[in-house]
Structure formats: structure tokens, C-alpha cells
Amino acid sequence: MSAKVKISKESAQKAEAIIAFQGYASLEEMVEDLIQKEYDKIKAGDNKEELAKKLSGLGYIS
Amino acid sequence: MMNFLNAGASGKRFVILGFDGMDPAVVLRLIKRGEMPNMKRLSDRGVFTMMESSLPPQSPVAWGTFIAGADPGVTGIFDFIHRNPENYTPMFSQSETQPGKWVVKLGKYHVPLKPGKVILNREGRAFWDYLQDRDIEATIFKVPTNYPPSASGQRTLAGLGTPDILGTYGIYTLYTADVNESQQELPATNVYYAYVDENNVMEGQIDGPKNDLVVPEDPYAEPEAVIVPFKVYVDFTHRTARIDVQGHEVLLAEGEYSRWVEIDFPLIPMVQSLTGMVKFYLLQAESKDKFRLYITPVQISPAHPALPVSTPGSYSADLAKQVGLFHTLGLPADTKALSNNTFSMENYIVQSNSILAESKKLLDYELHRFLGRKQGLLFFYFSSLDQGQHMFWALNDPQHPYYHPDEAKRHGYITEEYYREADRIVGRVQKALPRDAALLVMSDHGFAPFRRQLNVNSWLAKEGYLALSAGSLAAGASIYDQADWGRSRAYALGLNGFYLNLSGREGQGIVTAAQKRPLLEEIKAKLEAITDPKSGEKVIRTAYISEDHFSKNWIQRAPDIILGFERGYRINDDSALGVLSAEVVEDNLSWWSGDHLMDPRRVPASFLSSFAINRDVPRLKDVAPTILRYFGIDTPSQMNGTSLI
Numbered sequence: 291m292s293a294k295v296k297i298s299k300e301s302a303q304k305a306e307a308i309i310a311f312q313g314y315a316s317l318e319e320m321v322e323d324l325i326q327k328e329y330d331k332i333k334a335g336d337n338k339e340e341l342a343k344k345l346s347g348l349g350y351i352s
Numbered sequence: 353m354m355n356f357l358n359a360g361a362s363g364k365r366f367v368i369l370g371f372d373g374m375d376p377a378v379v380l381r382l383i384k385r386g387e388m389p390n391m392k393r394l395s396d397r398g399v400f401t402m403m404e405s406s407l408p409p410q411s412p413v414a415w416g417t418f419i420a421g422a423d424p425g426v427t428g429i430f431d432f433i434h435r436n437p438e439n440y441t442p443m444f445s446q447s448e449t450q451p452g453k454w455v456v457k458l459g460k461y462h463v464p465l466k467p468g469k470v471i472l473n474r475e476g477r478a479f480w481d482y483l484q485d486r487d488i489e490a491t492i493f494k495v496p497t498n499y500p501p502s503a504s505g506q507r508t509l510a511g512l513g514t515p516d517i518l519g520t521y522g523i524y525t526l527y528t529a530d531v532n533e534s535q536q537e538l539p540a541t542n543v544y545y546a547y548v549d550e551n552n553v554m555e556g557q558i559d560g561p562k563n564d565l566v567v568p569e570d571p572y573a574e575p576e577a578v579i580v581p582f583k584v585y586v587d588f589t590h591r592t593a594r595i596d597v598q599g600h601e602v603l604l605a606e607g608e609y610s611r612w613v614e615i616d617f618p619l620i621p622m623v624q625s626l627t628g629m630v631k632f633y634l635l636q637a638e639s640k641d642k643f644r645l646y647i648t649p650v651q652i653s654p655a656h657p658a659l660p661v662s663t664p665g666s667y668s669a670d671l672a673k674q675v676g677l678f679h680t681l682g683l684p685a686d687t688k689a690l691s692n693n694t695f696s697m698e699n700y701i702v703q704s705n706s707i708l709a710e711s712k713k714l715l716d717y718e719l720h721r722f723l724g725r726k727q728g729l730l731f732f733y734f735s736s737l738d739q740g741q742h743m744f745w746a747l748n749d750p751q752h753p754y755y756h757p758d759e760a761k762r763h764g765y766i767t768e769e770y771y772r773e774a775d776r777i778v779g780r781v782q783k784a785l786p787r788d789a790a791l792l793v794m795s796d797h798g799f800a801p802f803r804r805q806l807n808v809n810s811w812l813a814k815e816g817y818l819a820l821s822a823g824s825l826a827a828g829a830s831i832y833d834q835a836d837w838g839r840s841r842a843y844a845l846g847l848n849g850f851y852l853n854l855s856g857r858e859g860q861g862i863v864t865a866a867q868k869r870p871l872l873e874e875i876k877a878k879l880e881a882i883t884d885p886k887s888g889e890k891v892i893r894t895a896y897i898s899e900d901h902f903s904k905n906w907i908q909r910a911p912d913i914i915l916g917f918e919r920g921y922r923i924n925d926d927s928a929l930g931v932l933s934a935e936v937v938e939d940n941l942s943w944w945s946g947d948h949l950m951d952p953r954r955v956p957a958s959f960l961s962s963f964a965i966n967r968d969v970p971r972l973k974d975v976a977p978t979i980l981r982y983f984g985i986d987t988p989s990q991m992n993g994t995s996l997i
Binding site for chain 1 (some may be wrong): 432433442444516520521522523539540649683685688691739742847926927928929944949
């Protein structure tokens with residue numbers, strides 16, 4: 291899937307700054323990466339059982 | 353008595369043996385009985401005293417303090433478990449995994465152009481790096497809170513905090529022909545029914561990591577785990593079995609624990625795979641319906657590490673080449689298997705002894721190498737005392753609600769035997785070391801009974817600090833389902849503390865900056881007044897308000913209050929992950945019956961040295977400045993401990 295989105299001039303300037311500062315090669319790369327990060331956050335938040343399973347191996351938690 | 357500072361500038365050697373959980377009261381008792389002659393000799397030459405642990409006295413916190421020579425405010429490690437304040441999610445404090453970046457699709461595979469990595473969350477510079485600045489070699493063997501190992505030119509091997517290849521802290525596998533056992537929901541376990549066919553063959557699988565390189569047909573589906581099949585040919589007459597896995601052949605008699613077997617998990621066939629290793633333990637091979645096979649968590653192989661476990665990266669493989677494969681999991685003894693009754697006491701002891709034997713072999717190798725140098729430091733860590741005391745405490749504690757007189761008769765000797773074994777290890781090192789070398793034997797905390805447990809979330813709910821949407825406490829419910837964050841002022845996560853629901857910090861925080869301190873004072877007073885309804889005893893000795901006790905560097909990660917429990921009490925393990933229980937204080941009915949998650953003044957660490965020190969009661973954070981001083985290095989500004997010499 292590809293999609294075009296419109297953003298304000300101010301946001302475009304901020305995006306350029308992020309690209310330069312973080313070393314992204316392109317706007318597409320930055321957007322892909324930020325979407326992935328947000329997606330991972332949601333997954334982490336929804337995945338508490340998985341986290342509990344991981345942590346339970348510590349022994350301190352049943 | 354040896355005086356460091358009079359020793360020559362060259363030829364300085366220092367050995368530190370770290371016995372996690374070695375309790376000074378037990379050491380003293382055994383010394384008095386004449387059962388720890390080597391520790392006695394060491395203390396006669398130098399010092400034997402108790403040492404102040406960290407706040408809280410949890411191993412990752414304490415060893416982090418040891419590494420940085422500073423309090424947890426500098427290391428940023430305050431508990432085994434921290435939380436993400438944005439969404440209240442618990443997370444492992446010591447490290448985090450960052451996924452690969454910039455993924456491209458190649459056929460049916462996703463290939464990250466920038467691979468994922470694991471980040472160490474411990475802050476502050478390690479003492480061994482200050483030694484490196486002066487070209488003083490150090491070998492740091494399995495110190496906790498160093499996974500992945502921080503970048504260093506020194507030889508370091510990661511310890512507690514090192515996960516298995518699945519990224520967990522130890523998920524084992526059990527194949528059992530007992531239908532009831534196979535249907536149990538056990539924590540930290542993969543349990544399968546063992547079907548042994550008419551030819552006495554059982555087919556099984558070892559579950560590997562989830563393969564997120566494969567493009568799933570359903571984009572919302574979880575990636576599937578890579579599995580490796582194996583076959584077991586059982587001889588019930590002789591109670592033996594042959595296990596065939598990936599061309600390896602393992603022969604076991606009933607009750608026998610295997611060697612390490614490396615397993616390759618293919619991610620992209622012929623292109624990319626991950627190597628792990630397991631041991632098999634044939635628990636029972638009596639008949640088709642009395643067959644049980646245990647498989648360890650899939651550990652990172654030191655010979656082919658799938659994740660970084662050493663500096664330099666080749667160090668673990670070099671060691672494996674010299675002494676054979678060895679355990680890498682941070683907490684290697686499978687306490688969970690004993691808690692789940694998958695292991696009997698005997699099974700656990702067999703595994704624990706095997707781990708200890710590997711450690712001794714590695715120590716011998718490293719000690720030999722160390723003695724070939726004129727100058728340097730060797731730190732070597734042992735986990736067996738800690739894990740053993742967690743699991744065996746109730747055997748020697750008739751007041752414990754999980755005291756089993758029969759088990760006590762059979763295995764009550766075991767804890768003290770671990771101490772005597774520690775003493776024999778000290779004796780081996782003493783014998784090998786020249787007189788002018790310094791020796792320090794230390795622990796990170798002591799030990800105490802864990803008889804009763806406090807569910808802090810349930811207490812907060814009953815006191816009205818944690819608002820529940822259902823209105824009343826439901827055992828087994830989680831704060832994630834029940835908490836009404838818009839009305840909650842506090843919540844607990846982790847093993848020693850809890851947090852205010854602070855506005856501007858927590859995702860749905862309501863406590864203002866002005867309300868913070870008075871609220872902390874109010875809760876502290878109430879916590880310190882809690883008594884056990886069963887005995888009338890005080891449950892919490894001191895509730896420490898974090899901002900009064902830690903350096904400010906990383907205090908934003910700290911719980912707002914650290915609970916200093918009295919001996920005998922600990923946080924309820926459900927509460928640590930946000931689960932509620934109907935009773936606020938309950939019995940601990942588990943083999944995990946000893947603990948140290950208490951007030952540090954109730955579980956001091958041990959300090960035995962070949963040299964004199966300048967404080968009656970040293971602090972854990974003083975050890976790193978002492979090491980540096982021994983090698984002529986002034987205490988760096990980062991460290992707030994002080995040299996003991």
C-alpha cells in the first residue's frame with residue numbers, strides 16, 4: 291500500500307530537521323521508521339501477558 | 353595483616369569472589385562451628401564483617417552499585433522491573449530490545465537493513481574501564497547487570513540479566529505422558545503431552561524464537577516460532593533413552609542430565625540461523641504412561657553467540673573452546689521447574705550441582721590465566737548460594753507456612769552444604785594465590801525467610817489510593833483491567849516499590865506537583881503502620897521516599913517509594929506485575945521460600961578480605977573505589993562510595 295498525505299509547511303520543516311538530525315535517507319524512510327516505533331509501542335502496551343511470561347522466568351514472580 | 357598501600361607499584365593482583373546472597377549470619381554460624389575453615393583463615397588475616405547493601409537489596413540494583421561505585425540514582429537501576437509511565441507497562445529494567453530498522457521485503461522474507469539490538473540500561477561508567485585507562489587488565493566474569501556487556505576493552509562475560517534465546521529469563525520445556533500434568537497451565541513453561549508410540553518412539557519439538565523475517569500471510573498475525581523437531585527412542589526395560597536432534601545423538605539413563613547440545617534455528621534457510629543450546633534431563637522412563645523429559649530453556653551458546661554475551665565478542669567462544677560449552681542464562685538454575693513441581697528436590701539439586709561444577713571449571717581456567725599475569729583484577733561470580741537459598745529456605749524454617757518436615761529431613765542439609773562448598777572454593781583460590789595478592793570474598797545482600805506476602809496494589813485499593821472501575825477487589829484481576837486511572841493516585845509495579853500517578857509523567861496522571869510530597873508522607877506513615885492480621889507483626893520497617901535517598905542523575909526511573917520490608921515479609925509476586933489479590937497479606941506457599949527483597953538493614957551483605965579496611969561497616973558502593981585505590985587510581989567524581997583502604 292502507498293498513500294499520499296498532506297502536512298502543514300511547519301510540520302514539513304520539522305520533518306526535514308528530523309531527517310537531518312537522525313540521519314534518515316529520505317522522508318519515506320523517516321515515516322516508515324516512526325510508524326514502526328509507534329506500532330511497537332502499541333504492541334508492547336497490548337502484550338502484557340507476553341511480558342509477564344518473559345518476566346516470570348526470573349523466579350521472583352509466579 | 354596486609355597493607356595494600358605499602359605494596360609495590362607493580363605486581364599488584366586482586367581477586368574478588370562474588371557469592372550472590374551469601375549471608376553474614378550464616379557464615380558466622382558455620383565459622384563458629386569450624387565448618388568454614390578457609391573463610392575463617394581469610395578473616396583472621398584481614399576482615400570479616402557485614403556490608404551495607406543497596407536500596408533496595410535486589411541483585412541487579414546491588415551489583416549495579418558495585419559496578420559503578422555509586423547508588424542506584426547513578427546507575428539508573430532501581431528494581432528488576434521498571435515501568436513505562438506513558439502506558440504503565442512493566443518492563444525489565446536492565447536492558448531493552450530495539451527492533452531492526454528499515455525493513456525491505458525480499459520474496460517471502462523481511463530483511464532489516466539495520467538489525468535490531470539490545471541496549472544495556474545501566475548508566476555510569478564501570479570500574480573496570482577506569483582500570484583499562486591505566487592499562488590494568490581485568491577479567492569480569494558474569495557480574496550481574498551487565499547484559500549486554502557494556503563496551504570495554506576488558507574481558508567481560510555477561511551474567512544475571514542475560515536472557516535465553518527467546519528473550520525470556522528462562523522458559524523450559526516438559527514432555528510428560530501424564531495427561532493431567534500436560535494440561536496444567538504452568539508459568540514460564542512449554543508443557544506438551546508425550547505420546548510414545550508402539551515402537552517406543554516419541555516425537556517432540558524445541559521451540560525457538562519467533563521468526564519475524566518471514567512475511568506473514570496475515571499482516572496482523574504474530575510471527576511464528578521456529579521449531580526444531582527431535583525424536584526420542586525409549587527403552588523402558590533399561591529405563592534409558594536416545595534423543596536424536598539435528599544429527600546429535602544423546603544417550604540418557606533415567607535421572608541423568610545431558611551435556612549441552614547446540615541447536616540451529618533456521619530463520620532464512622541456508623542464509624540465516626540462530627544457534628542456541630539445551631540440556632535434556634530424562635526425569636522418568638518407566639513406561640509409556642510414566643515418561644517425562646525436561647529440556648532447559650534454550651540458552652545462548654557461548655561458542656556461537658546469537659546475542660552479545662562478552663567483550664571482546666570472541667571471549668565467550670574462546671572460553672567454550674578451552675573448557676567446553678557452559679550456561680549463559682542469567683539465572684541458570686531452574687527455580688521455576690521446582691516451584692511448578694516439574695522438578696523434585698533431587699532433580700533441582702542435580703541441575704544446580706551441574707551449574708556449580710561448570711562454574712568451578714571456568715574459575716580454574718580463569719585463575720590459571722590470571723596467575724600468569726603480574727598485575728590485574730579477576731572478578732568471578734557464583735549464583736548457586738542465592739538460588740539455593742531462595743528454594744531451600746523453608747527446609748530449615750519450621751515457622752514457614754511451606755515447611756515440609758519430610759523434605760526437611762531429607763534435604764535440610766543442602767543450604768549449609770552450599771556454604772561449605774563456597775568455603776572450599778575460597779580455599780582453592782587462597783591456595784593458588786601468592787601472599788601479596790589481595791582477596792575479597794563478598795556478596796550483594798544477605799538472606800531472610802519469606803513467609804508472608806503483601807499485595808501492595810490490593811492495599812492501595814483498600815486505602816482508596818488506587819481506584820477500581822469494578823468498585824471492589826477481585827482476586828486475579830489486573831490493574832490494567834480494573835484501574836480507573838482518572839481517579840487513582842498510586843499503583844505498584846516491580847518488586848520493592850510503587851509509583852504515584854503523577855500528572856505530566858504518567859499517561860493519565862492526576863497527582864499534581866504540589867500534592868506529591870504531602871501524599872508521599874501520608875502514604876509512608878500508613879505503610880509503616882501496616883501490621884500482619886495473622887501475627888500482629890509490623891510488615892514494613894521503613895518506606896523510603898526515593899527523592900531523599902538517591903542521586904538525582906536517573907531518579908526519574910525510580911519508584912516514588914521503596915518498601916523496606918521486615919524479615920519474613922516481601923511483596924506479593926502478583927502485585928509486582930499489577931495483579932490484585934483478595935487478601936492484602938497472605939501466606940507464601942511456594943518453594944521460593946527465602947528472599948532478600950526487604951529493608952537493606954535486615955539483609956546485610958558479607959565482606960571478607962585479606963586486608964584491613966577503614967570502616968566498621970563497609971558499603972557496597974565503597975568496593976569499586978577500593979579496587980581503584982588499590983591500583984593507585986583516585987576515586988572518580990561519578991562514584992559516591994569511598995575507598996576502604
